[in-house]
Amino acid sequence: MNRELYTKLKVSVNSIPLSATVISVKKDEHGNCGELRYFAINTSFTNDCVALFFQDETSDKSLEEKLKEVESKVEGALYTINVQKEPKFEDACFKSAWKKEPLHTYVDTTKMYGYWTEDFFLPVAVSDDEKDPDVAYCLFIYTLNKEMDVNKFSAVSPDIASFIIKACLELQSENDFYSSMQLVTDYIREYTGAYGASVMSYQSDLEKYEVISGSTVDNVSIKEIFSHIPFSTVASWEMLLKHTNAIIIKNEDDLNYYETQAPAWVKTLRASNVFNLCLVPFLRQNSIIGYLYISNFDIRLMTKAKEMLELLSFFLSAEVANHLFLERLEYLSNIDILTGVKNRNCMNADVEEFSIKFKFNPMPFSVAFCDINGLKIVNDNQGHDAGDKLIAAAADILKDIFKDDNIYRAGGDEFSIISTHSTEREFEEKIKKLRELTSDPNKLCFAVGYYHDGGSGPLELAMRYADERMYQDKNEFYERHPDMRR
Structure with missing residues (x-):
């Protein structure tokens, strides 16, 4: 670690009252995002980590001792020391550090932490004599909010707002549920430049999922593709989404990572020539009730697409929840509960x-x-x-x-x-x-x-x-x- 650079950035990050850290972002041999490490963390960030590292311990250490211990553990460590690997986070750090893009996201992390997370990524400039040719830096600042700040979340670009309005109008049209979902799925595929898009319902208690709608460039049936995929493969997504609000696979490195977590699923992706995808869950009362599944999208549109999908998923969640409610009512009125046959x-x-x-x-x-x-x-x-x-x-x-x-x-x-x-x-x-x-x-x-x-x-x-x-x-x-x- 460059001690002079560390000292300079440590002073800078400690001047920020919010939880903040300078992250070092290393390029791999292919010029893609490599290792992400906490280079310098401030006191607020350290305090947040104390609760995590000492949550299962009965310790007589003072707060000051705990802070020093956590600081020594975290600084210089890979970012995964205290959070799950997150491709979206890595992509934001890489863009900020190497492409010098300031980024702002507002993420629903209530499922993981009980809070919404507002994230800021700012590029950090260092002098030529302090530079490592393979390492760049960004400043990551975050805040936690119990409730969604509608004003912040609704501050979207005009084209995203126009797209959301168009999709919502279709959802409220007089077309039947499946027809409306099909049109919206077509819109999503076209907007994201994807090969395929689909909307799915998911019922873990019934061990059942349904491809509600599917759209592909060459009209290949997504329902037919998923007819060969067992429920257990789809059920594995729930585990993968335990610590994130969406899964984004950008490249082979991400595929390799998820292969270690869900090998059966990634095997189906490779068999179908899927090299990138976005999987957004639909939540109702903190339970997953469905998914928006987009494959082989235009990676250049990822930031814009992610913003659109996170907002649109709220409206799609409501539609899927209503669909499942009506489906359950019909099931209960027609099925004998004891035997599962018709009544x-x-x-x-x-x-x-x-x-x-x-x-x-x-x-x-x-x-x-x-x-x-x-x-x-x-x-x-x-x-x-x-x-x-x-x-x-x-x-x-x-x-x-x-x-x-x-x-x-x-x-x-x-x-x-x-x-x-x-x-x-x-x-x-x-x-x-x-x-x-x-x-x-x-x-x-x-x-x-x-x-x-x-x-x-x-x-x-x-x-x-x-x-x-x-x-x-x-x-x-x-x-x-x-x-x-x-």
């Missing part, structure tokens, strides 16, 4: 819809009724919890066998199935497999009745025939096992 209300609505459809467009279909034998004995002898587990296990078998068909919990222990995708032979094979798996009276035993219609009769009549056959099957079961009769 009776949904069955009644579907039967009415199918009946109209078959009337005007006759087609072959199959129906089945399945009723659990001996459930009352289980409830009486083992309790209703055991009975509920038996019902749920029965539903799991039905979902596994009748994957592409409509499955309903028609009553307490009764299920119905409507199939329009299987031939008569295929449906009979499914019924055969069902009987093989559910014919043990001591575990799980279904009474089953089914009927296939070639396209000539009404659905209601077919369901009546299947129901009658199921009751016939049930009566035969109780004749063989009278001790299990209800």
